[in-house]
Amino acid sequence: MEAIYADFSVSMSEFKKNPAQVLRTAGEKPVAVLNHNRPAFYMVTPKLFEALVEELADRDLLEIARRRLARKDSAIEVDIDEI
Template sequence: MAQATLSLSATGKEWSKMRSYFDAHLRSFMRKVLADCSASISELKRNPTALLAESDGAPIAILNHNKPAAYLVPAETYEWIMEMIDDQELSQIVEKRRQEKHKAVSVNLDDL
């Protein structure tokens, strides 16, 4: 009886291609849910107010076929996030201007 052998030899380049292919496909199937609460789109349609109340201000991942499709955040949470982003942007402007302080021109207010 003849034995068949299976050769699993592949070059580094071939393995790299296969890994890239599987990584890309796994990413499309599996996505990290960045919220402690989640609900389906159907649940959201049924009673959005109840979802917001249950989340107690935390973001809710809205899932479509068990993948995050959107995140729902209460208005207060969204406003807080926007303030934090604005503060960060202002902080970057301040830091940039501090670094350019040597370019500043001295002005006497009485001369204006």
């Protein structure tokens, strides 16, 4: 069985009938649109999508920082006023 990562779910046929109504009903919550009882896609609001993108960007930056900290022994010290 596949996990569904949403508080609301709707069948593909119900979604096709009135996608705007599905969005209104869900409010700010994500909606899993199911095809043969399996998630085909998730519908999210622009606000939630932006939050997801920002979280992914933050994780990427964290990984870069961790890699750089692991190499700090080879870092060259500089004076910010001389740059």
